[in-house]
Amino acid sequence: xxxxxxxxxxxxxxxxxxxLVKYHGLREPAKRIPFHDSISVCIEGLSTRTTVEVVxxxxxxxxxxxxxxxxGMERRRVELVLNRLREIAGIRCGFxxxxxxxxxxxxxxxxxxxxxxxxxxxxxxxxxxxxDSISLQEIVRLGSGSATRSLAGGFAIxxxxxxxxxxxxxxxxxxxxxxxxxxxxxxxxxITDSIHKEITTSPFFRARLKALPKIIESMKKAILNDDVSxxxxxxxxxxxSLHAVTMTTKKGWILMKPKTIQVIKEVKKLRSKGINxxxxxxxxxxxxxxTHPENAVEISKHIETALGLKTVISDAGGPPQFxxxxxx
Numbered sequence: 001x002x003x004x005x006x007x008x009x010x011x012x013x014x015x016x017x018x019x020l021v022k023y024h025g026l027r028e029p030a031k032r033i034p035f036h037d038s039i040s041v042c043i044e045g046l047s048t049r050t051t052v053e054v055v056x057x058x059x060x061x062x063x064x065x066x067x068x069x070x071x072g073m074e075r076r077r078v079e080l081v082l083n084r085l086r087e088i089a090g091i092r093c094g095f096x097x098x099x100x101x102x103x104x105x106x107x108x109x110x111x112x113x114x115x116x117x118x119x120x121x122x123x124x125x126x127x128x129x130x131x132d133s134i135s136l137q138e139i140v141r142l143g144s145g146s147a148t149r150s151l152a153g154g155f156a157i158x159x160x161x162x163x164x165x166x167x168x169x170x171x172x173x174x175x176x177x178x179x180x181x182x183x184x185x186x187x188x189x190x191i192t193d194s195i196h197k198e199i200t201t202s203p204f205f206r207a208r209l210k211a212l213p214k215i216i217e218s219m220k221k222a223i224l225n226d227d228v229s230x231x232x233x234x235x236x237x238x239x240x241s242l243h244a245v246t247m248t249t250k251k252g253w254i255l256m257k258p259k260t261i262q263v264i265k266e267v268k269k270l271r272s273k274g275i276n277x278x279x280x281x282x283x284x285x286x287x288x289x290x291t292h293p294e295n296a297v298e299i300s301k302h303i304e305t306a307l308g309l310k311t312v313i314s315d316a317g318g319p320p321q322f323x324x325x326x327x328x
Contacts, residue, residue, distance in 0.1 A: 007292035009053040010125040011326045014118035015042040016110030016287045017149045018181060018280060019214065020235045021219050022160065022242045031169035032145040033166045036212050038158050040110075040149040042179060044174065045314025048111055050099040050118035051327040054126045058094025065099045065115070073193065078164050079110040080142040081120055088139075089127050097123075098327040100328035103312070106185025108255070108284015113146035114320075120147065121320050153319030155223045157216075172223050179228050180296040182277075182289040183312040184263050184303060190255065195283055208245050216321035232278030232290040239281040246283070257285040264309055270299060 023038035062076055082095050101111045120140035124131055140147040146170035149156040158168040222230035227243040246253045267279045277299050300311045
């Protein structure tokens, strides 16, 4: 279908996600469809700002991520999304894209989710396309499966297969659940896609898959009941399950770093002193500490003082928002 090209510049700010019940592995890698449903929360204190401009008579897209020109798979993932949108619009224009994360270092913070949700929404708006939420999610999913959950915002569930489609929807708004996160960014250079490909080689993979429906229902109930303690405990248990599977794949991926273990030990110390705090890890070394709002500052100061690590205190975040503060 041919659309009227507006040639506008659009900027979107999107929030990354913390997986509360994590997804791991792809049943259909090309479409980035996971083996199972998963649940997440957007992180208001972290963000990706992405500016997209449609440019006529340009053969090669201009793409910059965090100040650098992406190469290899990183660039191909961006172009998968842009090419699909060009196909829908029926045009052969080029794109100028600049994307910047609020935190420069930190692996396992979910920035691919915020990056691709911001990219997709900004490009659709720049092209003047009219897409429903599920259609847009199925496009940004080509770059990052978790981008579906950033688009949904708040506390969201990503369905692996619901009526033949894979998309996310909000379970509860940020205001409905009084959860605060203390984020501890830790750097690493590993590539998550390699780990997703290996996941089925773990002898524990099928056991985790079998247990997940019950865990997902428990997490949904905890979110709907604003039960922060239950959310924290379930996310912590699921993190250990995820990393147990990852460590027992054929290549034996160890994603935790010494500092990761140090943070986990400090969280347990705080808990033993009666402070409600639970650790959570996605596929990376960075740590989320889930807690009640009144405990966040104390936990943050403790981690920074005891370990010398920087932290970010954050409430739950909402869906992406348009901005007039462009990157170029």
